[in-house]
Structures are given as structure tokens and as C-alpha cells.
Amino acid sequence: MKRHRRAIQYLILTAVLIIGGLAIGRSFYHPSAVLKPGSDAPAFKLLGLDGQAHALSDYRGKPLVLNFWGTFCPPCRQEMPTLQKEYEKWQGQGVQFVGLNLSEDRISVQNFVDGYGVDFPILLDRNREIERLYGLREYPTTYFIKPNGQIEDIIVGGPMTAQDIESRVQRLLQP
Amino acid sequence: MLQNTKCECGHQNPIGTILCESCGKPLVDDLPADLPLEMRYDGVARRSQKQQPNWLDRVWNFFSSVKVAVILIVITLIGASLGSIFPQEDTLASSVDPSEFYRDQYGTWGAIYHALGLSRTYQSWWFIGLLTMIGASLVICSLDRVLPLYRALSKQQVRKHLQFITRQQVVYIGEVDADPAEWVRQASELLKRKRYRVWTEGDALLAEKNRFSRWGPYINHIGLIVFLLAALIRVMAGWSMDEFVQLDEGETKQIPGTDFYVKNNRFTLEMYSNEEMPKELQGASVVKLYETDATLYKCTANCDDLTKEPVLEQVATHKIRVNSPLSYGGYSIYQNSYLQYAVPKLVSVRPTLVDAKTGKSYGPFDLPMQNPPLTYKVGPYTLKLIDIFPEFGLDDNGQPMSKSRSPNDPAFVFRITGGDLPKEGETYFYFALPKSKGIEKQINEAAAKQHQNSGRFSFEVRMEDTTRSNFMSGLEIRKERGMPFIWVGAGISMVGLMMGFYWQHRRIWLRFDDRRLSLGAYTNKNSYGLRAEVASFLRGMDIDVSPKALDNRRSTR
Numbered sequence: 001m002k003r004h005r006r007a008i009q010y011l012i013l014t015a016v017l018i019i020g021g022l023a024i025g026r027s028f029y030h031p032s033a034v035l036k037p038g039s040d041a042p043a044f045k046l047l048g049l050d051g052q053a054h055a056l057s058d059y060r061g062k063p064l065v066l067n068f069w070g071t072f073c074p075p076c077r078q079e080m081p082t083l084q085k086e087y088e089k090w091q092g093q094g095v096q097f098v099g100l101n102l103s104e105d106r107i108s109v110q111n112f113v114d115g116y117g118v119d120f121p122i123l124l125d126r127n128r129e130i131e132r133l134y135g136l137r138e139y140p141t142t143y144f145i146k147p148n149g150q151i152e153d154i155i156v157g158g159p160m161t162a163q164d165i166e167s168r169v170q171r172l173l174q175p
Numbered sequence: 176m177l178q179n180t181k182c183e184c185g186h187q188n189p190i191g192t193i194l195c196e197s198c199g200k201p202l203v204d205d206l207p208a209d210l211p212l213e214m215r216y217d218g219v220a221r222r223s224q225k226q227q228p229n230w231l232d233r234v235w236n237f238f239s240s241v242k243v244a245v246i247l248i249v250i251t252l253i254g255a256s257l258g259s260i261f262p263q264e265d266t267l268a269s270s271v272d273p274s275e276f277y278r279d280q281y282g283t284w285g286a287i288y289h290a291l292g293l294s295r296t297y298q299s300w301w302f303i304g305l306l307t308m309i310g311a312s313l314v315i316c317s318l319d320r321v322l323p324l325y326r327a328l329s330k331q332q333v334r335k336h337l338q339f340i341t342r343q344q345v346v347y348i349g350e351v352d353a354d355p356a357e358w359v360r361q362a363s364e365l366l367k368r369k370r371y372r373v374w375t376e377g378d379a380l381l382a383e384k385n386r387f388s389r390w391g392p393y394i395n396h397i398g399l400i401v402f403l404l405a406a407l408i409r410v411m412a413g414w415s416m417d418e419f420v421q422l423d424e425g426e427t428k429q430i431p432g433t434d435f436y437v438k439n440n441r442f443t444l445e446m447y448s449n450e451e452m453p454k455e456l457q458g459a460s461v462v463k464l465y466e467t468d469a470t471l472y473k474c475t476a477n478c479d480d481l482t483k484e485p486v487l488e489q490v491a492t493h494k495i496r497v498n499s500p501l502s503y504g505g506y507s508i509y510q511n512s513y514l515q516y517a518v519p520k521l522v523s524v525r526p527t528l529v530d531a532k533t534g535k536s537y538g539p540f541d542l543p544m545q546n547p548p549l550t551y552k553v554g555p556y557t558l559k560l561i562d563i564f565p566e567f568g569l570d571d572n573g574q575p576m577s578k579s580r581s582p583n584d585p586a587f588v589f590r591i592t593g594g595d596l597p598k599e600g601e602t603y604f605y606f607a608l609p610k611s612k613g614i615e616k617q618i619n620e621a622a623a624k625q626h627q628n629s630g631r632f633s634f635e636v637r638m639e640d641t642t643r644s645n646f647m648s649g650l651e652i653r654k655e656r657g658m659p660f661i662w663v664g665a666g667i668s669m670v671g672l673m674m675g676f677y678w679q680h681r682r683i684w685l686r687f688d689d690r691r692l693s694l695g696a697y698t699n700k701n702s703y704g705l706r707a708e709v710a711s712f713l714r715g716m717d718i719d720v721s722p723k724a725l726d727n728r729r730s731t732r
Contacts, residue, residue: 009235012314020307023407027300034272047481072577077570104580105563107549127428 034135037153041066041145044130046100046123049110054123056149062094063172064145065165068136070102071112076140079159080116086165087120095169097121102139103128144168184336194218197332199339211727212342214697217327221319238308238315247312251305258296261288265295303407310403317396328386334379335684335695343684343695344702345709346727347720355687358716365715366683369708378687384680389699391675398668402661409657416654419511423644425522426545427472427487430506430652434478436487437501437508440468442646444515465510467495467648471503495650505654512649519643521582521607526634528553528591539640544582544607555594562588567606567614584608586615591632601628607636681705683712702728 035041045055067083069076087097097120101109106124113122125131134141142160144153153168181187186197193203194212196219201212212218221239228236237243261281264273273294277285292299341348351358355378362380363373371382409415418431422439429436445464449457472487493501493508500507525539537554544565551558567586568578575586585607592600602622606615623630679701685694694713698705706722713720 006231008318009231012311012318013231013234016307016311016314019404019407020304020311022411023303023307024300026411027298027303045481051482053481070580072566072579074570077576102580104577105546105565107560108563108577111562129431 035143035151035154037151039151040149041143041151042133044133046125046130049106049113049122049124054121059096059098059145060149061147062096063147063169064096064098064143065169065172066098066100066143066145067140068100068102068131068134068142069140070104071108072104073102073139075158077112077116079140080118082160082162082165084116084118084120086162086169090169093173095172098123100125100130102131144172146172189220191220192218193220194339195336196327196330198334198336199332200336201338201342211344212339214343214699216320216324219323219327221323235315235319238312239319241316244309244312244316247305247309251302251309254296254302254305257293258302261285261294263294263296265298298410306403306407310400310407313396313400313403317393321390321393324389328389331374331381331383333374333376333381333684334686335381337686337688337693340684340686340693340695342727343697344727345696345706345725347692347694347709347713347718347725349692349718350690351687351692351718352690355690358692359685359687362685362712362716365712369712371681371683380683380685382683384682385678386680388674388678389680391671391673391678393671394674395668395671398664398666398671400664401667402664405657405660405664409655412656414654414656416506416652418652420650420652421514421647422467422650423520423522423647425642425644429485433506433652434474435490435504435506436472436474436485437650437652438470438472439648439650440470442467442513442648444513444646465497465513467510467650469493469495469501469508469650471501471508505656507653507655509651509653510648511651514647514649516645516647519645520647521585522642522644524607524636524642525640526605526636527640528556528558529633529635530631531633532629532631536635542587542607544585547587556591556596557593559590559592560587561590561602567611582607584611586611601632603628603632603634605634679704681708683709702726 041056043056045053048054065083065086067079069080071077083097083099087095090097099118099120099122101122101124103125109122109124112118134143138156140158140160142155142158142165143151144155146152152172155164155168182195182198182200182202184195184198184200186195188196188202193206194201194214194217199218201218206213261277267273267276274289277289277294279285281288288294296302340346359375359378359380363375363382366373366380366382369384371384373383374381416432420428420430420437422428422437424439424441427436427438443464443466444462445466447461447463451463452459452461469492470489471491471493473490474485475488476486477483478485491501491503493499495501495508495510497510500509502508521544523541523543525541527536527538528540529536535554537556540551540553540558542551547560547563549560551560562575564575564577564586565580566578566583568576570576587605587607589603589605590600591603592598604615604618604622606612619628619630622628679698681696681698683694683696685692687693694709696705696709703722706725709725710720710722
């Protein structure tokens, strides 16, 4: 025992440093539950109205306007025409518009989209999973996401005006 | 400067030794003269005490100090108590923003609390750091003491120094008129019957009992270390999970983050009847049973494919009651809460298609309120669902819209084709709730005016064709892979505590110098019991002495 005293001392102190270091280091990293400008947009994978699966990563590399909406929410309905117009306006510059429906029946969503002449992609959330992931508190909520996946701005509530959307899209287009 | 630690008996002792490891003679001069000898750890030096400590020794000595350990524990206690002043962040709902919550709810103090990081006390770097230091202290304190103690207790000398013997807790010195060797032999027989383990060396004797009890505190510490490691690692390795699922009766939902699905077959709420209740509580409403009859499914195919329905296979079923969870694959599903609907919630109906023109009826067919299929074959007709409104209402333009996502007033729009109908078929609005039949009639009649239907079809649903959910059951799904380790740690700790508390380590030394018998005895606990036992032993050797007279402690207890 005596011969190995030094070795044991080093061993124990090293083990303490490693385990303690790991535990303490991990305590510094706690992802904030509430998304703010600057947070990374949480990843998701959802079925779209087109019947294909789409992931958030599919939209990386270009600016993204992500609008959480539902047919049961009057301001969401009211801002749809505005969103459609802005989508058409900025499409040429590569700005992507995606509507994320709040877990409604596909057929209700399809009918609404057809009725309002909405062209941009619509994804269908299920069981409120993604709205909980994003910590949504109000409907509608729109996220303006940079090409690198970081959230540039969040508009809670609506209906949004064309100016609301345009000023933020312009910021998204800045390098 | 080398300190001379060589005892007069010839044994070389390490620095810091209080009693010679061999003969027990006190090496340190400044021991209080009127008290029994300091027998802690049998007087051997702690491992770490050295002449010239280097940095490694200093760190080791810091953690080896019991004083430091107690201070660490007190600081941790105070820190932990701070975390109980306001609710911690991880108890808040996920939609609440902590930085606003504390200021809104608790004012300036709340804002300060949050800014200082106290709202995440138990995950903070300083709290975890303290726990780590306590863990290090546990290991190092124990190691530093148990190894010398083990060495001391395994290599005990039988014939001890007179100073050692005469300064124990329990002492007897007297003349004995008998042959020393013979006396010692008789004594050893007597002590063996008292369950002592006896060693003799001519006219000296050492009797020892319950040495294992000394290891109790160290076993306890091992248990605590296992416990602490399990608690630390479980956070790092993601060994725990806590999810909630709310299910209507008959509903199946996926457990978030897993491949499992759980179904609520039926929820039962039972109250005690008046016959079962004591007189004072007659007429009172007391719950007897909360129970969810649940089935657990595992997804076996199409689990990650969003375009397809997952294939489910039943793996377990259990009537979940409070404290009786459904356990499977490391997961436990508990009854967490429930909601009783004032008006039972409509889950599905089985309508019969009635043709007023021919008087025939077809079906019935199953129509669930949530996620209904889009096509139904009923008799010769095909019913296609073309719109759904979970809570029917009208928007500002008088157009139909749904007021919410919950099936509070479901309306379905069908297109009926096939049979003798024209190619474009007919539309039919169906309202599931009886109270909305008025609106249903209005809308269908308006559509008839626009030639969208002929008014010949209607759905008939009898009371027994409806399935309702009276309750919504809240289930909590938990996974705790660290539990076995925590139980093991706690079990080891308990064994150590029992070893230390319920048995006492007793030793009796005696030696003859010519005809003079010197006897000394020591125990770590219950010295009164030792006194009595020594007195009883001496009486067995025809020496009459009262226990009190044996007591060598002059200080009053």
C-alpha cells in the first residue's frame, strides 16, 4: 500500500477532477426553454400538404419566414393574404415562406389553403408537438430565421402588416 | 529536522503517531494528564501527515480534514435552502419565460433571485461543485483513516506498555495470589465463553470482540459515494425522463421521445359509498379509486416514416392506479391527474345513412370525431369527407370556420356519390351534437335551394351509437435508470450504519508484572456496558470489584 500511496493519490484526485469537471461543465450548458432572437430554431420533421416529409434543415442556406397558424384563429386567417403577397414578392430573391399548421385535420387545412389561394408550402404539425417545442404562447407566431438557422426576430400575435414582414425580410437578406 | 519517533520498545513510528504502534506507549507529552488516552484510530498517524508536504499533499490534506468536510456540508445546506425560497425554474411550465416570471411574480427580490442564478440552484455550477467536493472529501477522509486503522487492528501486540494499560477507560490494578500463566489460561477460557477472541503470550492477554463494527462508518461512506455518483451520473448520462400525456377514454397517443404508444381504455373514478364511511363523514364525497386501464404499444414498423401510419404491437397492459404504475422496458407510467368532463366528450358516432326517397337505410359506419378517415363505403354509396369543423362557427364574412381545435361541436361535410346519384353527387352537412340539429337543418336546406343536395339523405344516430369519454386521464411517464444504483448505495449505507451502531468494538488487555495484575479495557461505544462486562469477568475470576470502581475517567460525563 505504502509504495502505491502517491499513485493512489494522483488517481483519486484525477478522478475527482474529471467527474467534477464534467458535472460542472454540463451545468453551464442549459438550453433556454424560451426562444429569443439569437437562439437556434429547434429542428423538426413534418409531413407537408404535398404528402412529403420536410425537415427544418431543408430550408437552410436561405432566409426563412416560418408562420405558425390555424384555421380556427381569426388573426391567422386575416394575415394569410398578406403572407401570400409577400411570398410572391420575395420569391425571386430566394426568401422562403413556410406555414406550419397547428395540428388540424389535413382536409380543413387543404380547404382553407385552396379557398384563400395560398401557394407557399404548408407543413402539418401533429399532437401539438412542434408548437410545444417552440414554446408557443399565442397564435399566430412568426419566426424570421436567418440562412444559418438562427432566429433573427419573432412576431407574436397578428395580423401582421406588409410592413411588419418586409422590414424583417430585408434584415434577413442582409449578409 | 527529523523528529525522533522511535519508541523505547524499539519500534519506529511514522510522524504524527500518538501511541506507539507496537507497545502503545504515549509518544506525545502534551496529552491531558487526568483523562484516559486518546484512542482515536488506536493512536496511529493519519496517512497524510508528513514532514514536508508538497502541493499534492496540501490538496490531499485539505480534503482529508473532517473539519473541512463539515464546513462544506453546512455551506451546501445553506445553498440548498436558498433554492427553496422561490419555485425553481424546472418546476415552471415550458411556455413561461423565467426572466419575466420572477420579476412579474415576486417583484425586485424575484428579479435579483433570477439574476443571481438562484432560480436554478440545484443545477448551478457552485452547487454541483460543492457536491463534488463533498464526494472527494468522503473518499479521501475515509481512505486516510481506514488504511492505518486496518493496519493497526490487524497487527496488535498482546503485551502492551504499562502506561498504555493504566490510562485506558476501564482499569484494574491489583495483586493476585496465583500463578500468572495459569490465571491467564483460566481468564482466557472465561473470556472465550463471553464470545471474545483471545490471544495470550505467557502472562499477558488480549481479548477482542466485534472488530467488524469498526468498519461500519467506512462501509457507510462507500454507500454514500455510490449514491452520490449515481445522482451525478444520472443527470449527465440522460438516465431520467419525465413526460406527460393526456388521453381521453379510447384515445392512443405516442409517448414523446420514444417508440411507445399508450392507450387509455377506460378511466374509473370511484367514491366511497355511505355504508363504507364512518358516521362523521356521511354524505361527504371521498374518492376511493383513480384507475386507468391502459395498454402499452410498441411501434414495430414505419416508426419514423411520416407518410405512413406506424404499425403498433401490444406489449403490456395494466390497470394503473395511484402508486401502481405500468412498468415495461424501464419505463413506468403513473396516474398523475384526471379531468371529469361536465358534458361527456363525444369520441365517435355510428351513423346510419337513411334514404328518404326509398325508405332504405344503410350502415352503420364508424365516424370518429378526431382524425376521421376520408372515405366510407355505405351500402351502394360512397361517402367522401370534404371538410371538417371541430367547433363549427362563422367568420366575419359569414363563411364556415372552426372556432377551435377541440371537437366541442363537430360538423362534417360529406359528398355522397354512387348508386343512382348523378356523377357530382350530393353534399350533406352532418352535426354530431344533438343541440346543433337546428343549424344542420338550416344549412342543408340552404344547400338544397342551391341544388347541392336533394334533401333525401340524412344520418340517423341513436344514443347507443355514440361513444363518449367521461374523463380525460393524465398519465406521467418516467424512466429512471439510476434507481438500482441509488438503492444499492442506500443499502450499503444502511448496512454500514447498522454495523457501527448495533455492535461495539471491545478490547481487554492484561499483563502480570510478578504478582501484580494490570488490566485495561477500551471500547468505542457504550463504556458503561464495558465496565459491567469487565466487572463480571473479574468476579468470575474471584476478584470482587464494582463496575464504578473500574471506571478510570475522572471527568464527569
